[in-house]
Amino acid sequence: MAYALLGSFASVDDIAKTPSDDKETAVVKLANRIQDEGYDVLCLPLTTDQWKKRWTETCISSLGDEEHRDRDREQRLADEKRAEDWRSQPAFQLDEVTMTRLDEAQGVVVVASEWLELDAADDWVRHDAAIALQQELAYAAYLGIQSVILPAPRSREHVASYARIVNTCLKSVPYVNLAVRLPIYDPAKLDEGIPASPFVLGRSPRMPSMSMPGTPTLLVSDDSRHAHNRPGPERELNTTWEMWDLIRTICDYNTRLSLALDLALALPSTLGVLNRWSAEPVRHIFLPASTFIANAKGYPVLSKTTQSFLRASMTHQPTIILSGTTDRVHERGGGAAYVQYVRHLERTSPVVRATETEGTVEHFAQGYQDYLQAPLQPLMDNLQSATYETFERDPVKYHQYEEAIFCAVSDLQDVENLIICVAGAGRGPLVARALNALQRAKKDAKIYAVEKNPNAYVTLQRRKAADWGDKVTLVYGDMRALEVPEQADILVSELLGSFGDNELSPECLDGAVRFLKPTGISIPCSYTAHLAPLSSAKLYNEARSGATASGSPAGLETPYVVMLQAVNILSGDGPGVSGACGPRIQECWSFEHPRKDALLDERGLPFSNSHNVRSARLKFHIPHAGVMHGLAGYFEAVLYGTIGLSIHPERKDHVSKDMLSWFPLFFPFREPLYLPSNSELHVTIWRLTNTRQVWYEWHAEAFLAVQAIAAPGWEKPRSSSLGLLSATPSLQDLSMPSSPLIDAVDMPFGSPSDTAMPATPVREPSMARDSGHGVHRARGEPLTVIKIGQTNLHNPGGRSSWIGLE
Numbered sequence: 001m002a003y004a005l006l007g008s009f010a011s012v013d014d015i016a017k018t019p020s021d022d023k024e025t026a027v028v029k030l031a032n033r034i035q036d037e038g039y040d041v042l043c044l045p046l047t048t049d050q051w052k053k054r055w056t057e058t059c060i061s062s063l064g065d066e067e068h069r070d071r072d073r074e075q076r077l078a079d080e081k082r083a084e085d086w087r088s089q090p091a092f093q094l095d096e097v098t099m100t101r102l103d104e105a106q107g108v109v110v111v112a113s114e115w116l117e118l119d120a121a122d123d124w125v126r127h128d129a130a131i132a133l134q135q136e137l138a139y140a141a142y143l144g145i146q147s148v149i150l151p152a153p154r155s156r157e158h159v160a161s162y163a164r165i166v167n168t169c170l171k172s173v174p175y176v177n178l179a180v181r182l183p184i185y186d187p188a189k190l191d192e193g194i195p196a197s198p199f200v201l202g203r204s205p206r207m208p209s210m211s212m213p214g215t216p217t218l219l220v221s222d223d224s225r226h227a228h229n230r231p232g233p234e235r236e237l238n239t240t241w242e243m244w245d246l247i248r249t250i251c252d253y254n255t256r257l258s259l260a261l262d263l264a265l266a267l268p269s270t271l272g273v274l275n276r277w278s279a280e281p282v283r284h285i286f287l288p289a290s291t292f293i294a295n296a297k298g299y300p301v302l303s304k305t306t307q308s309f310l311r312a313s314m315t316h317q318p319t320i321i322l323s324g325t326t327d328r329v330h331e332r333g334g335g336a337a338y339v340q341y342v343r344h345l346e347r348t349s350p351v352v353r354a355t356e357t358e359g360t361v362e363h364f365a366q367g368y369q370d371y372l373q374a375p376l377q378p379l380m381d382n383l384q385s386a387t388y389e390t391f392e393r394d395p396v397k398y399h400q401y402e403e404a405i406f407c408a409v410s411d412l413q414d415v416e417n418l419i420i421c422v423a424g425a426g427r428g429p430l431v432a433r434a435l436n437a438l439q440r441a442k443k444d445a446k447i448y449a450v451e452k453n454p455n456a457y458v459t460l461q462r463r464k465a466a467d468w469g470d471k472v473t474l475v476y477g478d479m480r481a482l483e484v485p486e487q488a489d490i491l492v493s494e495l496l497g498s499f500g501d502n503e504l505s506p507e508c509l510d511g512a513v514r515f516l517k518p519t520g521i522s523i524p525c526s527y528t529a530h531l532a533p534l535s536s537a538k539l540y541n542e543a544r545s546g547a548t549a550s551g552s553p554a555g556l557e558t559p560y561v562v563m564l565q566a567v568n569i570l571s572g573d574g575p576g577v578s579g580a581c582g583p584r585i586q587e588c589w590s591f592e593h594p595r596k597d598a599l600l601d602e603r604g605l606p607f608s609n610s611h612n613v614r615s616a617r618l619k620f621h622i623p624h625a626g627v628m629h630g631l632a633g634y635f636e637a638v639l640y641g642t643i644g645l646s647i648h649p650e651r652k653d654h655v656s657k658d659m660l661s662w663f664p665l666f667f668p669f670r671e672p673l674y675l676p677s678n679s680e681l682h683v684t685i686w687r688l689t690n691t692r693q694v695w696y697e698w699h700a701e702a703f704l705a706v707q708a709i710a711a712p713g714w715e716k717p718r719s720s721s722l723g724l725l726s727a728t729p730s731l732q733d734l735s736m737p738s739s740p741l742i743d744a745v746d747m748p749f750g751s752p753s754d755t756a757m758p759a760t761p762v763r764e765p766s767m768a769r770d771s772g773h774g775v776h777r778a779r780g781e782p783l784t785v786i787k788i789g790q791t792n793l794h795n796p797g798g799r800s801s802w803i804g805l806e
């Protein structure tokens with residue numbers, strides 16, 4: 001099965017060089033030829049150099065710059081009239097477009113005129129570029145083209161203008177998918193002495209030729225050309241991503257807007273930063289032949305980082321667009337070598353391998369990746385037979401249970417008349433596993449199987465009649481209310497949800513523990529909920545579409561079960577700016593069984609559910625800037641001894657590899673929360689309850705460390721008893737902050753330094769990085785932590801989502 005489509009880029013020259021005849025145009029011939037060469041998709045520019053020439057003459061030459069100031073007035077008026085005519089009725093001439101027929105346009109990906117500067121500093125250039133882009137998109141829509149790659153943004157300064165134009169285009173061309181072309185980063189900016197591209201700073205007349213899709217260069221800020229302000233790689237990488245984040249935010253996360261990542265330049269080895277693209281809608285990847293290096297035999301291969309990146313990108317099922325493959329950039333292999341190599345990367349991608357290997361979660365979950373499902377409510381609802389059947393397909397979960405029962409039974413060698421109670425038996429798989437374990441341990445026991453689902457109870461009766469006989473006694477009813485004739489030595493249950501307690505295992509086992517002898521064993525004996533901050537534009541959009549459809553925030557205040565794929569966990573291991581951060585994925589709370597602490601009534605039941613209320617406040621270190629769309633929830637359970645169940649991403653393979661039964665939980669945020677590099681995230685989550693329901697509420701705050709530099713106008717005290725202060729900075733001393741959000745930071749208060757002075761945004765070069773593990777102070781420069789953002793309180797009072805106790 002192919003995960004990626006392979007695209008071949010044909011330039012205007014390629015089209016011109018391909019002879020056409022009455023039956024087939026050059027474009028149709030090229031499309032057929034590339035299919036024979038193993039490609040799936042033809043990618044080509046929509047317009048020709050004639051269009052660029054006319055647009056440049058019309059819109060740039062008429063601007064009246066130095067060169068044209070001397071022309072006579074009449075000529076200038078005529079030029080301006082021509083431009084106005086075009087603006088009021090934009091249309092192409094025949095030779096300005098590469099395609100005119102529907103058969104040419106079928107299935108192609110087109111590149112809009114890459115020389116259009118939608119983020120030009122000049123208002124007129126920008127205005128006319130916007131009209132030109134709309135004209136191109138309208139023409140693409142006329143031909144039924146579904147995918148258009150937009151000209152790349154080039155200026156951080158004017159990217160909002162770029163985004164505004166793209167948003168207008170998304171509204172005016174309703175059916176075309178647009179992709180923003182973006183290099184992952186621009187190493188030229190790190191290389192002092194290399195002048196910024198004339199393409200970036202200059203106006204359109206000096207634009208490069210369109211024979212190849214030129215790799216766009218980003219203009220971070222004009223200051224970046226000065227050595228002392230040069231951005232580090234992290235900032236450079238952040239800038240391209242932040243541009244994308246701004247564009248998609250201005251376009252309100254439009255699902256027709258995606259990314260065309262440009263891999264023309266060698267990738268940095270900072271893989272942690274590259275992970276962020278996994279949470280973004282990467283639909284196309286540009287891969288020119290020049291990106292490849294030659295191996296020892298002269299064949300084209302990619303650098304290790306690019307290989308890993310491409311392999312990981314297969315989750316997006318992107319169209320990988322190769323260009324220049326016939327230009328003999330490499331000695332050996334010819335054009336076919338590039339195609340074979342990319343297909344090899346696809347085959348050896350871990351995600352592709354996992355998906356194609358039977359028995360893995362990835363194989364089992366095909367079609368469910370990033371698909372939001374409402375969690376089961378097995379207490380309130382009666383499950384369908386098909387749902388039980390899906391559970392029963394997981395060999396790992398039942399194997400773990402059998403091992404746990406086997407070990408517990410073996411440890412109870414001395415107990416006579418052993419009794420096992422399976423609470424919530426469903427269709428009976430745990431009963432069958434308990435019988436297996438007993439046989440293996442050469443022990444006899446009486447088994448009680450308790451089930452409240454009347455329909456599953458019929459299946460249990462059938463199995464008792466056919467397989468189990470007198471060894472098993474069935475008890476129909478709710479374990480919180482019924483009585484069993486005798487107490488058990490081992491209580492087996494599987495009432496766990498993706499977050500451990502979210503299918504009300506604690507509440508149900510409060511009732512079932514009455515069936516257990518005081519010395520008895522509960523399998524599971526404990527379970528723990530875990531959380532991690534998550535970025536995923538896809539999940540946010542999915543949850544939001546539910547909320548928009550219903551007109552209430554419910555969709556964004558409901559935890560979902562979801563097989564996570566196009567996501568990025570934003571946290572990293574490390575102490576963070578406060579020094580108090582926990583690991584990348586953190587424990588929230590635990591439940592233990594049998595529990596010893598609850599006060600019980602005469603029937604052995606707790607008086608209220610207050611003992612099952614929980615809360616957690618977690619601090620996460622955020623090494624790389626990202627947008628948080630919610631929290632990923634996981635659980636781990638100890639069944640018995642060292643035997644457990646885990647969906648914790650870092651431990652599941654050690655504890656219960658290839659277990660299929662649980663996908664993680666996703667707690668969405670109503671609004672995305674921007675987290676700058678080296679920030680700190682504080683998450684508070686509560687498990688709350690009343691007599692009828694259990695629900696979660698969640699909230700997050702973001703903090704950033706800044707150095708205590710005085711605000712402009714503040715004067716350094718002549719002698720500071722605190723001894724903390726650096727010299728009063730001038731305004732020029734404050735270089736551009738690494739994130740636009742830092743500009744919006746208020747003066748802090750309540751921090752130790754605020755008695756002496758307010759803090760202002762930090763000067764980035766003095767914020768030393770601890771190899772991605774937090775920020776430490778540069779000598780003599782104090783850090784203060786300021787709050788930079790927060791979310792709403794989600795699901796207050798369980799207004800949008802809850803789990804029913806009745």
Ligand SMILES: C[S@@+](CC[C@H](N)C(=O)[O-])C[C@H]1O[C@@H](n2cnc3c(N)ncnc32)[C@H](O)[C@@H]1O
Binds near residue numbers: 383
């Ligand atoms: C997640 S299913 C597990 C079923 C089975 N043990 C298995 O592993 O396939 C949980 C089962 O517990 C039952 N259940 C949930 N709460 C219960 C309660 N309070 N009393 C009795 N049965 C309950 C449900 O009807 C369901 O059959």
